[in-house]
Amino acid sequence: GDSVTQMEGPVTLSEEAFLTINCTYTATGYPSLFWYVQYPGEGLQLLLKATKADDKGSNKGFEATYRKETTSFHLEKGSVQVSDSAVYFCALLYSGAGSYQLTFGKGTKLSVIP
Amino acid sequence: NAGVMQNPRHLVRRRGQEARLRCSPMKGHSHVYWYRQLPEEGLKFMVYLQKENIIDESGMPKERFSAEFPKEGPSILRIQQVVRGDSAAYFCASSPEMSGRATDTQYFGPGTRLTVL
Numbered sequence: 001g002d003s004v005t006q007m008e009g010p011v012t013l014s015e016e017a018f019l020t021i022n023c024t025y026t027a028t029g030y031p032s033l034f035w036y037v038q039y040p041g042e043g044l045q046l047l048l049k050a051t052k053a054d055d056k057g058s059n060k061g062f063e064a065t066y067r068k069e070t071t072s073f074h075l076e077k078g079s080v081q082v083s084d085s086a087v088y089f090c091a092l093l094y095s096g097a098g099s100y101q102l103t104f105g106k107g108t109k110l111s112v113i114p
Numbered sequence: 115n116a117g118v119m120q121n122p123r124h125l126v127r128r129r130g131q132e133a134r135l136r137c138s139p140m141k142g143h144s145h146v147y148w149y150r151q152l153p154e155e156g157l158k159f160m161v162y163l164q165k166e167n168i169i170d171e172s173g174m175p176k177e178r179f180s181a182e183f184p185k186e187g188p189s190i191l192r193i194q195q196v197v198r199g200d201s202a203a204y205f206c207a208s209s210p211e212m213s214g215r216a217t218d219t220q221y222f223g224p225g226t227r228l229t230v231l
Contacts, residue, residue, distance in 0.1 A: 004156075032218045034219075036222075042224055042225075043118075043120075043205055043222040043223050043224040043225050044157070044205065044207075044222040045222070046219060046220075046221070046222075049218075049219065051218065089156055089157070093218050093220075095215075095216070095218060099162075099170055099172075100145065100147065100162055100169075100170070100209070100216050100218075100220075101147070101159035101162060101170060101172070101173065102147075102149070102157070102159060102207075102220060103159070104156035104157045104158075105156055106154075106155060106156045107155075107156050
């Protein structure tokens with residue numbers, strides 16, 4: 001079945017450091033790929049998405065590129081801020097079979113220190 | 115435009131009681147999804163509903179759990195005879211429709227955190 005694997009956390013970075021959170025997937029067909037962010041005590045917010053190979057999703061300085069050849073969708077940000085501290089989830093959705101369920105990775109907790 | 119609303123935000127039940135979780139989708143959204151998040155885990159799909167129809171319940175436990183999305187009112191996730199293992203955060207999401215199908219982007223509510231004593 002479909003699955004998503006994220007790098008284990010927690011990740012601790014200093015402010016203005018470069019961030020990479022790795023995400024790889026296994027899926028039938030060509031899924032859409034997503035990054036969601038969850039702040040403490042809150043629900044998930046969509047951060048960015050990409051729907052086909054070589055698409056780049058970007059938002060708030062974060063970006064990720066859909067790499068079909070490596071089945072990856074790594075999240076990057078050039079300079080993190082304390083306010084980026086949260087849990088980040090990579091997810092996929094394959095709607096070809098009429099199913100609309102998101103499959104999530106386990107999440108990566110990011111802490112940014114001043 | 116209000117987002118997805120869930121209530122209650124926190125719910126405490128004793129073993130054997132019933133838990134009812136409510137979800138009002140974003141205005142104009144007709145597709146609703148329920149997910150469960152266990153501690154230190156990602157979210158797991160439970161069920162996908164449209165108005166008055168269950169479309170995909172492949173992630174629902176076979177017993178004690180049920181969901182509905184009536185013609186009027188919120189979607190309800192119902193857990194009967196709760197056990198400690200049901201303690202988790204339950205998230206609802208909704209999506210709009212385009213060309214007769216759900217879009218691929220789901221918008222999440224703040225969740226209901228269920229604690230079973």
